[in-house]
Amino acid sequence: MIAVLIPAHDEAATIGRCLASVRVAAAHPALLDEPVIVVVALDRCSDSTGTIALEHGARVVVVDAPGGVGAARAAAARVAISLGARWLAMTDADSWVPPDWLAAQLGHCADAFCGLVEVIDWEDYAAPVREAFGQRQHSGDDHPHVHGANLGVSTELYLRSGGFLPLRCSEDVALVQALVQVQASIARKARPAVRTSARRQARASGGFSHYLQSLEESLSVERLLPPHAAVKVNADPASQDDAFAA
Template identity: 45%
Template sequence: MIGVVIPAHNEERQIGACLASVLVAAEHPALGQPVSIVVVLDDCSDQTDQIVSAFDISAIEVCYQNVGQSRAVGADHLLTAGAKWLAFTDADTVVPHDWLVKQIEFHADAVCGTVEVDSWNEHGDLVRAKYMELYQFIENHRHIHGANLGISAEAYRNAGGFQHLTAHEDVHLVADLERIGAHIVWTATNPVITSARRNYKCQGGFGEYLANLGASLGLPALNSQVSAGVSL
């Protein structure tokens, strides 16, 4: 069984598209195995839980405001249920229809994928150009995104799982995978599309990275709504 973990904190505007895309990926005819999806609702005060319920997808409610801990809880839940492969994305992200198939087909211990931005309207052409200059849309890149990550159950356990960090929990896990000699594939063949919203929620995450690009170009600071640690 394949498990998919999606942490979410007040994502009522974004999570519907995310869940719809993951369900399509889970039904890919070439997959050949069941998929179990769990959303970890981390201190949600909006309608995120109702949207998840409408999709008939399992949810776990926690009050951590800690993305690393939320991912870990979701992973542990699915491992207990018998998952042999864990795929991770974020509630503001849309995955391609063959997302899970491509992860499995690599026969690796872990697969680190790339991200594409849904719209640059809130940042402008200068930030987009700078991002495209710095980002590597190539095989054997070295980008790490919790929004596009797959790990075998065995490798996840051997690496110690996600640390309970409010940011960069994905980076630390991949470092632990490298430490134990795991076979990691770095691919640009299965990119996900993630939000470039100005009101990013995770300090040290993708939204802040884009904001810092703007700052480096002398653009006005963004109006972020940073909390302790939520999905990027």
């Protein structure tokens, strides 16, 4: 059994589209009809996210305790593992996975999978921000990036590594670091990429939205500094580049 884990904090506007894309991925012929369950972790939701998730056939788990997205992902993982899932695929409620998403994760026959994201809704971000994001994203295989919106791990290695920590951000990065420590094999692939939003109203502090806004701010500062000073400013987003969570 394969499980898809989705943390959600007031995501009624986007969760339906996300779940519809997961349903298509779950029907990929390469999966040979292996059952796929979806677990949505309701992280202190006050809207209709849970109702919509149930309408799409997902299981829901309510997370009211502190710990943010890390606690939510961990709660979803516990439910999936208790139901017998052998593989845990992660995405986010404001993202849309491609049809071959699950098939590709499993097809690499690795202990874990780290994929990339593509922004499909840049809102009011200017062209320089979009270009800088593209330049900082290693577009090939063996990239260094970690995105909670495009991540997968076998249940065996998830448990061996200690699983998700109750962190408010970078819980995905912490998991991958723990996987490296236990010598898990990790497929770092450019494709398939998961499409996500560049919305400014972040659901988790320190996540993808924060990264893009920090990048925007650094570019604004660079225009006010002499060329020799821009290098130091430019280092901040680059240092986050390996660690931001989607």
